[in-house]
Amino acid sequence: MHQEAAEASRVVERQLAENDAVVRELAARLRAEPPRFIVTCARGSSDHAATFAKYAFETRLGLVTASASPSVESVYAAPQQLRDALFIAISQSGKSPDLLRNAEAAQASGAHVVALVNVEDSPLAEIADTVVPLRAGPERSVAATKSYLGALSAILHITAHWSANAVLHDAIAALPDAMGNAFRQDWSPLVDGLRDARNLFVLGRGYGFGAAQESALKFKETCCLHAEAFSTAEVKHGPMALVDADFPVLLLAQDDGTLRGALDVAREFRGRGARVWTAAPGDRHADALPIVAAPDPLCAPLLAVQSFYRAVNALSLARGYNPDVPPHLNKVTETV
Template sequence: MSGEIAEIPQAAARLLQEGTGEIARVVEALQMPRVSHVVVSGRGSSGHAGTHLRYLIETRLGLSSAAAAPSVVTRYGASPRLKEALYILISQSGRSPDLVAAAEQATAAGAQTVAIVNDPNSPAARACRHVIPITAGPELAVAATKTVVNTMLAGMLLVARLSGDAALVSSAQAAPERLAQALALDWSAWARRLSDAPAGFVIGRGLTLGPAREAALKAAEVLGVPVLAFSSAEVLHGPKAAIRSEHPILGLNAGGEVSDSIEEALATLAREGASIFSGSGPRPTLPGLAAGDPVLDAIALLVPVYRALEAEAVRLGRDVDRPPGLVKVTETL
């Protein structure tokens, strides 16, 4: 896992060098005037990458988007009407039977289907009309890291090309350098506090909601600590009642339109005695990135999360590459 985290900037550079041509070909082949809505399918880390993508689709393309529920096809036997849909399947391995079956149904229903996968020869890739390989290279650790970052970056590039947004394309081109800067951030204070805690929380909103959920999942996988992720728009309602001083809260704020909402929620929780860790705001408790593009920085903020969790797990003597009871490819139907 350590080596795969260290490779994140190089993996991003490889996607920019080898993958942009394929993304351009997919964009050229898509018949966007036919598209009335977008469906994004993925589980776990892929689902969290999909949340980041769905915010981009709605804010940059003006299309409504929703997360797919594969069990609608595999368990309930339904066949959703998807002829006017752009259906995007996200899967690092491309081998989960339920995701593959749902994508096959979408293709049969007339949807324009795109697979964003690390293995372009996987069943998921074959189930879709178009394929975007993320070119992250082999990933052996159970906890996905570089494949998640490259998946989000591929989604960013796809939306940038579909929208014709030259500024977003330019921002994506800066990813290797930005990710290297993020890799240098030391968030070990948060990870050490979390490892001794009964539970933890991660707060984001908008573009950082998917990364917040991914950070929570990774903490559970790597440290074995239950962690919940919430939007700053909802944490001060019901969830706040469960937060105690012994529950560390990580704030992920990439700037942009929702920055003030995240900071206000973190400040409110801090005033009520919560233990806040954040690289943003007037009094950051972690090192942070200088102001940049919120789309890219929402992705980059995952890198110090991964690095800190891996280092803390190693300090505790945990098997970070093969956490107890977990396997790399989870097959559900």
């Protein structure tokens, strides 16, 4: 897991170079024939990438983006009206039967199907109208790392070309170096603080909410540590009652309109005696973790997750687990 996570910056560099032609062609098609809306379909870490896509597409393109529930088609066989929609399936393996069934149904109903997939000769790639390879190479650790970050960078790449946003293009070009720097950040205080923990919240909002979801999953699957992700707004609608001196929090934030509210939540929880680690611009508290400045707020989740992966790998080892082979899990999960 550590080695594969460390490769993510090179994955992004390779992806931006080798995918440019296919992404340019896709973006030109989408500008010429704009979809009515966007639907994403994914499971696990890939679904957390889909959360990121929702915020990227809705804020930078103004297109409603919804997450499909795979069982609606694969179990209930309820056809969806997707004519003139863009359907984006995200997967490392491209093999799960429910994902394949939904992609086929979307295509049959008139959607343009795009596959963000790591295995380029997978069944999903064969179905799709457009394939955007993640180019992460073999990923042997059960816990996805470089393929997840590759999915986020592919979403950024599509967004930049589709919106023809030169500033975002420049920000993405700076990502590989920034990600390499992010992986070197020392988050050992988080590792030390959570060594004996049993529960925690991971908070994020907007662009960073998918990163919070991904971090909570990694705590569970590699550390056997119960973690739940909430937005910094949603946590105040009930879940915050759990937070006290025995209930720690990890907060991820980026420098946009959500930052002030996120730091307010951190201060409130610290006021109750809770340990709150933050990866957030402008926080000077002793439990603020070192971060790399993002070239654009939309890039911040990639940098935070890259730093987090190194830390959660170390935490898994510190808690006596093997992060490469979590208990009871398989690399490819095929759901129906």
